[in-house]
Amino acid sequence: MRGPISEEMVAVLARAAGFDLASDRCKLLAPQLDWLLGEAEHLASFDVSNEEPPCFFRPGPMPTMDAGK
Amino acid sequence: MEPREICYLSIAELGRLYRSGELSPVEATRAVLERIHHLDSKLNAFITVLDEQAIAQARQAEAELRAGQDRGPLHGVPISLKDLIDTAGIRTTAASRIWRDRVPDQSATIARRLEQAGTVLLGKCNLLEFAYGIVHPDYGQCNNPWDPERTAGGSSSGSASSVAAGMGWGSIGTDTGGSIRIPASYCGVVGLKPTYGRVSRQGIFPLSWSLDHVGTLARTVEDTAILLEAIAGQDPLDATSSNTPVPAYRTVLTGDVLGLRLGVLEQHMTGADLHPGVAEAAWAAVAELEKAGMLAKNIHLPSLEQADSALLLAILPEGTLVHEAWLRERPQDYAEKTRQQLEMGALLPAVDYLRAQQYRSRLMGELQAAFQEVDVLVNPTVAWEALKEDPTVAAGEGSTEARRTGPFNLTGLPALSLPCGVGKDGLPLGLQVIGAPFAEPMILRVAFAYEQCTSWHERHPALD
Numbered sequence: 001m002r003g004p005i006s007e008e009m010v011a012v013l014a015r016a017a018g019f020d021l022a023s024d025r026c027k028l029l030a031p032q033l034d035w036l037l038g039e040a041e042h043l044a045s046f047d048v049s050n051e052e053p054p055c056f057f058r059p060g061p062m063p064t065m066d067a068g069k
Numbered sequence: 070m071e072p073r074e075i076c077y078l079s080i081a082e083l084g085r086l087y088r089s090g091e092l093s094p095v096e097a098t099r100a101v102l103e104r105i106h107h108l109d110s111k112l113n114a115f116i117t118v119l120d121e122q123a124i125a126q127a128r129q130a131e132a133e134l135r136a137g138q139d140r141g142p143l144h145g146v147p148i149s150l151k152d153l154i155d156t157a158g159i160r161t162t163a164a165s166r167i168w169r170d171r172v173p174d175q176s177a178t179i180a181r182r183l184e185q186a187g188t189v190l191l192g193k194c195n196l197l198e199f200a201y202g203i204v205h206p207d208y209g210q211c212n213n214p215w216d217p218e219r220t221a222g223g224s225s226s227g228s229a230s231s232v233a234a235g236m237g238w239g240s241i242g243t244d245t246g247g248s249i250r251i252p253a254s255y256c257g258v259v260g261l262k263p264t265y266g267r268v269s270r271q272g273i274f275p276l277s278w279s280l281d282h283v284g285t286l287a288r289t290v291e292d293t294a295i296l297l298e299a300i301a302g303q304d305p306l307d308a309t310s311s312n313t314p315v316p317a318y319r320t321v322l323t324g325d326v327l328g329l330r331l332g333v334l335e336q337h338m339t340g341a342d343l344h345p346g347v348a349e350a351a352w353a354a355v356a357e358l359e360k361a362g363m364l365a366k367n368i369h370l371p372s373l374e375q376a377d378s379a380l381l382l383a384i385l386p387e388g389t390l391v392h393e394a395w396l397r398e399r400p401q402d403y404a405e406k407t408r409q410q411l412e413m414g415a416l417l418p419a420v421d422y423l424r425a426q427q428y429r430s431r432l433m434g435e436l437q438a439a440f441q442e443v444d445v446l447v448n449p450t451v452a453w454e455a456l457k458e459d460p461t462v463a464a465g466e467g468s469t470e471a472r473r474t475g476p477f478n479l480t481g482l483p484a485l486s487l488p489c490g491v492g493k494d495g496l497p498l499g500l501q502v503i504g505a506p507f508a509e510p511m512i513l514r515v516a517f518a519y520e521q522c523t524s525w526h527e528r529h530p531a532l533d
Contacts, residue, residue: 008364010416017415019397029409033416036385036463039378040421048376053426054433055277 002041005034071446074101077529080292083238084142087134090255094134094145098127100190103189105236108532112212112234114227114319116152116162117419118192122519124145126189133187142295144187149240151228152193153273155201156180163274164208166402167395177272178307179241179283179300185281191237194227198485200243200276201388203406204378210458212254219455222252226459228286229256234532239287239296245276246380247451247460249284249476250486254499255455257488259293259516261285262474264507265481266311266326268297270305277387278309279426284344289526290487290517294318297509313472321510322517327362329515331355332443335367336374342469344453347498350490351449354500357522358447358515367506368446370435373430373476377468380475382417382425385463387399389414406461413463421464433480445515448473454492473501483509487516488525497525 008032010026021029075097078086086092104119106348109115130145150156153163155173162168176184186191192260198205202223211226213219214234221230225242229252232240242249244262253260261284267284275281285296295346304310337350337513359365389396389411396403396411403411439446451472460466477484482503489500520526 013416014412019415021412025412029412032409032413035465036381036413036417037421039381039468040417040424041310043375043378043421043424044373045384046428048372048424048431051427051430051434053430055296055425058185063330 002037005030005035005037071398072103073235073533075100076104077288079289080142080146080238080287080295082442083146084144087145093383094127094130094189095124098123098147101191101237104436105111106235108236111217112214112230113209113530114195114211114231114236115149116164116208116227117160117197119159119190123183123189123191124389127267130187130189139526140185140187143183143299145189146238147189147191147227148183149191149194149231150180151225151240153178153196153243153274154241156190156193159193161193163199165198165234166205166207166397169207169429175272178269178304180272181416182300186372187270189452191412193232194225196226197224197409197459198404199274199392200224200245200248201407201410202459202467203404204459205404205407213455213496213533215257216455219496220459222255222455223459224248225252225286229253229258229260230287232256232258232288233459233530235484235529239285239292241300242284242476243273243276243285244282245280246471246478248296249286250450250474250484250499250501251470253286253486254450254497257497257525259287259290259485259487259526261293261297261485262477262483263301264311264483264511266309267313267483267507267509268300269307269310271304271306275468276392280383281386282478284334290513290520291319291322293485293520294322294513310380316510316515318510321514323514324518324521326358326515326518327335329356329363329445331363331365332368333365334446334448337448337473340452342452342472343449344492346490346492347449347452350446351500354489354519358519361518361522363515366443368439368443370432370439372428372431372435376432376476376479377472379425379428379479380471380476381463381468382421385410385414386417386422399444402449407508410461410463417446429479432476436480446503450474451484451499454494456495477503482506483512484515485512487520487522488528
């Protein structure tokens with residue numbers, strides 16, 4: 001299980017993402033991130049490891065580039 | 070004809086009256102503009118109303134129709150656009166402080182298509198800030214015409230509210246987790262989220278690119294078909310748009326559904342989240358469709374329960390990436406809860422985002438199997454009637470609000486909400502009809518047949 005998420009943990013995660021969040025914001029976000037990571041844990045408990053994720057990248061000329069020709 | 074009566078005609082009826090000379094585009098446009106000025110202080114559905122431009126476009130349509138230059142069923146029909154759809158020379162705000170004064174140089178592809186179809190643009194509709202689930206205080210909540218003390222639903226709130234209130238014949242919205250279908254359900258109108266790629270997203274501000282869809286809000290299924298036909302189709306400017314041919318959607322609206330197979334999404338017909346009367350209304354709709362000749366069976370999707378989590382884990386990081394530069398430079402300009410959601414998206418591990426993407430393949434596989442057994446699926450669009458205000462996306466109530474719509478953003482399947490009853494407080498409820506990829510003709514056909522058996526679409530809010 002992940003968490004519980006503290007204000008200090010939010011500050012570290014935010015810093016790693018390049019955001020310097022004031023302590024009052026970290027305090028505000030901590031319970032919300034805790035809840036969200038609970039959702040992530042809920043999904044992680046369901047095995048989808050053999051699934052190919054949908055691919056939004058299409059190599060080569062984009063198919064619609066020829067549409068107007 | 071009384072102005073109110075004019076404003077509640079269908080697009081098809083309006084077109085017939087235009088062509089018989091009993092009503093003109095200028096008369097209809099004047100009637101609807103007067104209605105907007107009379108009612109919108111109560112509803113707050115519009116951010117911008119284009120009085121002069123609308124009258125000028127109506128005059129042009131009138132002249133063209135008189136000269137026999139008929140552009141089709143939308144010629145001279147007044148409509149609106151959600152205010153994150155670019156319109157050249159017209160302020161496009163996304164209901165944000167960040168875009169408060171932005172005037173785009175070019176129109177979105179769908180705005181141009183609608184202009185070419187001869188529509189009259191009434192204005193730009195209110196929404197939740199950047200379509201992200203929160204009202205920005207600079208713009209205020211868009212209210213529900215059935216109870217102005219409640220929200221119209223988000224994020225295409227102004228689009229749904231205006232159409233329900235007779236302030237336009239249709240509107241274009243966007244839908245990332247239910248943002249067309251949820252307000253359609255709350256306001257008692259028809260909201261269609263087409264298949265991913267069916268309608269161009271070029272020139273429309275994104276929320277979450279793998280989940281965003283552009284679609285329609287209208288008062289009837291036939292009007293929905295007319296609007297969809299005008300905006301659907303491949304766009305060279307949108308790499309995700311599909312080259313699947315666009316059918317003539319209105320030709321399938323026969324009322325005949327005899328022998329078609331109806332799947333009832335059983336997990337969504339039960340649950341502690343459902344308010345009294347919601348499941349009953351959906352079951353009554355199933356019974357109507359069975360009476361019309363459809364063969365109903367229950368469908369169970371083993372992985373459906375994880376959809377709420379996957380939707381959040383996909384939306385949040387994509388949304389944050391879209392807004393990253395502004396979030397660093399102007400965080401104070403966002404509504405506080407929008408800002409919190411954007412900050413949270415920066416804190417999520419990448420593996421959770423990617424697991425959500427893997428989950429989407431699992432759910433899609435289960436739905437593909439389901440569509441081997443049935444032609445459409447149905448469920449209640451939302452678990453409740455309109456709320457007092459919109460819940461935040463990344464919280465329990467927001468997640469529950471999108472529970473029955475989000476799975477079809479995750480899978481890109483077409484889904485339509487239409488009125489199917491009223492809840493315990495007398496506000497509208499929606500039935501959602503879902504189809505296989507590009508099966509918009511099938512869901513329109515079933516929805517039309519249901520509409521023909523019932524009169525929910527003929528009810529209008531008592532605002533006058």
